[in-house]
Amino acid sequence: MWEVATPAAWDDHLMAFLCPVSSCEQNYPTLVELNKHLRSQDHRSDTAIFACPECDSRYFVVSALIQHLESGSCGLSAFGEVKEIYTGLHDMFKRLLKC
Numbered sequence: 001m002w003e004v005a006t007p008a009a010w011d012d013h014l015m016a017f018l019c020p021v022s023s024c025e026q027n028y029p030t031l032v033e034l035n036k037h038l039r040s041q042d043h044r045s046d047t048a049i050f051a052c053p054e055c056d057s058r059y060f061v062v063s064a065l066i067q068h069l070e071s072g073s074c075g076l077s078a079f080g081e082v083k084e085i086y087t088g089l090h091d092m093f094k095r096l097l098k099c
Helices: 031-039 062-071 079-098
Strands: 016-018
Touching: 016 031, 062 079
Parallel strands: none
Antiparallel strands: none
């Protein structure tokens, strides 16, 4: 789960909400925007679970893996192989959504 910013993140000097992550120097005009930032890939703490079976590149979201496969950047772009991987992902999500 991500950290949720509160009004305490406001900085009077900068007139903005500061990211509470010590290694991040981002600031935002609204609390809503700061919380969107905290939920973004910038502060993702879980591991990338979608891996390319050819080059083992890892991705946090399935759409990034699909883009990687479609680009053919690792040589795994033969239509049959991509379709097989896509079908496997589709079936996995179908099972997960039934729970």
